[in-house]
């Protein structure tokens with residue numbers, strides 16, 4: 272499992288989010304194939320690898336075929352009145368009747384509902400009556416559905432984000448002038464803990480309703496993750512000329528320690544043991560890092576006395592049975608050993624679920640462990656340490672304060 276770290280320093284839009292997921296490894300051909308299960312009209316999904324400030328990323332575009340011609344027009348609001356408009360019920364029925372996966376359907380419908388609610392409030396109509404202009408157009412539907420198809424491909428389990436930057440001033444759309452943040456974005460912000468800062472140098476919209484609704488659906492937590500490795504960095508480009516670097520950056524993160532939820536009380540793991548007497552402490556430390564980066568559940572070294580009176584280490588690696596080939600390869604790559612012992616072991620574990628508690632402006636992650644009638648909750652050390660450091664508190668008093676909020 273992988274986590275995603277988002278940096279919306281130039282806002283959020285459907286194009287940026289889709290472009291980013293493709294740059295992070297989402298497969299555009301598989302996406303086009305999956306979209307064939309969903310018939311909404313004639314369009315083309317254009318994915319171009321291009322650069323801004325010599326930084327390469329993905330420009331994602333849905334081009335609508337208008338009267339048999341490919342217009343190449345996308346997300347420029349002024350053009351949207353040419354597009355078909357659809358109501359919420361029609362869109363939900365289309366999604367439900369498609370061959371898309373259950374998860375893609377559920378997330379997409381949630382996003383449509385969220386936007387419909389916001390638009391209905393702004394324009395003072397009922398949710399069912401609202402005939403979306405933007406959202407009903409093919410490109411907006413494709414933006415939303417595509418995002419969750421790519422999301423499913425990348426198998427992301429957790430999302431983190433820095434605060435979202437929004438622009439300022441006003442924008443012109445078909446219905447007239449709108450303040451930034453646009454009214455639908457303001458509605459989407461209601462009763463949802465978002466961190467948004469406005470850049471008053473940027474006199475245009477950075478956060479679109481679609482971008483924000485997608486962001487809410489994947490529910491990032493606003494903290495900088497610690498104890499993780501960045502394994503890939505991507506950029507999804509925005510369309511507007513903002514006068515600044517207009518892209519959404521995101522990184523895939525691999526956990527140093529296993530952060531997976533555990534839903535069963537027992538499983539199987541493999542234990543590998545290697546005796547090493549001819550490598551430096553630096554080389555051993557490096558090997559341990561590589562094994563953790565590649566999904567080892569635990570790696571530890573025990574001092575041992577080896578033959579010819581050589582002090583050595585016994586390196587023990589615990590891993591999932593499915594990760595054996597990769598870890599075996601890395602053991603041979605990073606240690607000098609010509610062989611190792613291993614055994615499959617049964618493991619009894621407590622069920623583990625992730626929780627979080629909010630404290631002032633911080634979010635502190637926690638784990639809840641369960642086994643039969645036993646429940647134990649543990650706050651994440653890194654988050655408690657950061658709360659303690661910010662306020663000059665001891666770790667002990669921080670744990671005591673936060674534990675009560677749980």
Ligand SMILES: O=C([S-])c1cc(C(=O)S)c[n+]([C@@H]2O[C@H](COP(=O)(O)O)[C@@H](O)[C@H]2O)c1
Nearest residue numbers: 348393404405411453454455456479480481
């Ligand atoms: O068409 C309508 S009613 C419309 C309403 C609003 C409101 O905030 S209300 C905003 N917009 C603008 O349309 C474009 C496209 O947005 P997507 O989310 O579909 O990418 C964007 O500039 C919105 O601010 C349209």
Ligand code: NI
Nearest residue numbers: 390393394455
């Ligand atoms: Ni509107």
